Amino acid sequence: MKTQVAIIGGGPAGLLLSEILHRNGIESVVLERRSRAYVLGRIRAGVLEEGSVKVLCDNGLGDRLLRDGHVHDGAQLVWAGRDSFFIDCYKEAGKRFTTYGQTQVQEDLFAAADRRNATVLDEATDVMPMDVTTDRPYVTFKHRGENLRLDCDFVAGCDGKHGVSRSIIPADQQKFYEKVFPFGWLGVLSETPPIEHLTYANHPRGFALASMRNPMLSRYYIQVPLDNRIEDWSDDRFWTELKARYPKEIADAIVTGPSIEKSIAPLRSFVTEPMRYGRLFLAGDAAHIVPPTGAKGLNLAVSDVFYLSRALASHFNHGSDAMLDSYSEMALRRVWSSVRFSWWLTNLMHRFPDMSEFDQRAQEAELNFLATSHHAHASVAEQYAGLPFEGAHI
Numbered sequence: 001m002k003t004q005v006a007i008i009g010g011g012p013a014g015l016l017l018s019e020i021l022h023r024n025g026i027e028s029v030v031l032e033r034r035s036r037a038y039v040l041g042r043i044r045a046g047v048l049e050e051g052s053v054k055v056l057c058d059n060g061l062g063d064r065l066l067r068d069g070h071v072h073d074g075a076q077l078v079w080a081g082r083d084s085f086f087i088d089c090y091k092e093a094g095k096r097f098t099t100y101g102q103t104q105v106q107e108d109l110f111a112a113a114d115r116r117n118a119t120v121l122d123e124a125t126d127v128m129p130m131d132v133t134t135d136r137p138y139v140t141f142k143h144r145g146e147n148l149r150l151d152c153d154f155v156a157g158c159d160g161k162h163g164v165s166r167s168i169i170p171a172d173q174q175k176f177y178e179k180v181f182p183f184g185w186l187g188v189l190s191e192t193p194p195i196e197h198l199t200y201a202n203h204p205r206g207f208a209l210a211s212m213r214n215p216m217l218s219r220y221y222i223q224v225p226l227d228n229r230i231e232d233w234s235d236d237r238f239w240t241e242l243k244a245r246y247p248k249e250i251a252d253a254i255v256t257g258p259s260i261e262k263s264i265a266p267l268r269s270f271v272t273e274p275m276r277y278g279r280l281f282l283a284g285d286a287a288h289i290v291p292p293t294g295a296k297g298l299n300l301a302v303s304d305v306f307y308l309s310r311a312l313a314s315h316f317n318h319g320s321d322a323m324l325d326s327y328s329e330m331a332l333r334r335v336w337s338s339v340r341f342s343w344w345l346t347n348l349m350h351r352f353p354d355m356s357e358f359d360q361r362a363q364e365a366e367l368n369f370l371a372t373s374h375h376a377h378a379s380v381a382e383q384y385a386g387l388p389f390e391g392a393h394i
């Protein structure tokens, strides 16, 4: 087999890259390890920055998103014993964000790929990028019992945090930065009407978040110790704990019901630098992970893909490699700003197991500052709404 860009991973990053490349007349083949049903069954992100919405809409992926997505001016923060306050992204940064499930983004991407008869091979195993430091890279893999080889000009590693792409970069040619947080998030999806605003809570019992997918689908999270197991959390226990972390008027507004999905995710950041090795380019979770607190993971996957697709289009359509050469540096500037913001918001909103009384008072002072300082408020609003893309009106 032969193509221009071999894309490893059929998550949002891989499928979006394939879509944008197609619109620029560039061929690609997507190799996905899991079945399509498995990929579509994953419940993950829910918040799309305005820039991500624009990239999706500009590439023909906006119909259902614009119809069913819920547009928000901002998000609410509450912390024990104080009034809640609203971070107004629209007022402070001129940008709104949209709640729309990653699952739906993934469905829209598969539907678009099917419409153009794209080659998306699922259940492709033993995927291995080869000779990426030469000008004739290729990828070997197994598909439906056959051993296959895909020759290409470039390989895009869009294979998420456990992908193979990052692992082929020799240790002395990459720098890995990591921060592990001492807790996880227990997430529950339920077919109940959500509360009005996305609401982040800092409470002595731990962090909580109320989010949404549509008018009859709510997504809630609570901070839990890392040793907790899903079996420890009956629905009743979850709802009781969730409500205990919100002020009474918000707790009373939460409509409970049976969970239709329940999972625990550890919180962690990592960044690998550079996001390129020869003709292999990394994008999305393959290169960096953020804790979900800032709602940045999927949005970074979109901005990486925006930069990478622009660079590949410049190579194939205009014969210029300048953007490929600056891809890693440019993508990493946005990555690090989101990594920093997600780390900061995680520190602000969670109770850490080893927190001293001093740490606790400092956290309260920072929350108080955020609640009362217009400058602090505007800074958070600007970062939550999403920083601009370089060299584009996004």
Ligand code: RFL
Pocket: 008, 009, 010, 011, 012, 013, 014, 031, 032, 033, 034, 039, 043, 044, 045, 046, 047, 048, 102, 124, 127, 158, 159, 160, 161, 162, 163, 164, 165, 185, 187, 265, 283, 284, 285, 286, 292, 294, 295, 296, 297, 298, 299, 300, 301
């Ligand atoms: P994905 O989605 O992990 O896709 C990678 C794909 O690669 C496949 N793969 C391979 N394929 C072939 N060969 C191999 N060797 C392979 N190894 C892996 C995998 O099967 C998979 O299909 O990465 P991608 O495309 O970079 O997208 C990133 C996002 O999925 C991720 O950043 C977000 O979900 C993070 N995230 C959030 N991001 C936001 O922007 N806003 C949010 O509100 C938000 N909330 C969240 C989140 C992540 C969460 N979890 C589960 C960690 C909430 C949670 C709870």
Ligand code: PHB
Pocket: 044, 045, 046, 047, 209, 211, 212, 219, 292, 293, 294, 295
């Ligand atoms: C979600 O809706 O899943 C969600 C929203 C905001 C976050 C993280 C996750 O910060």
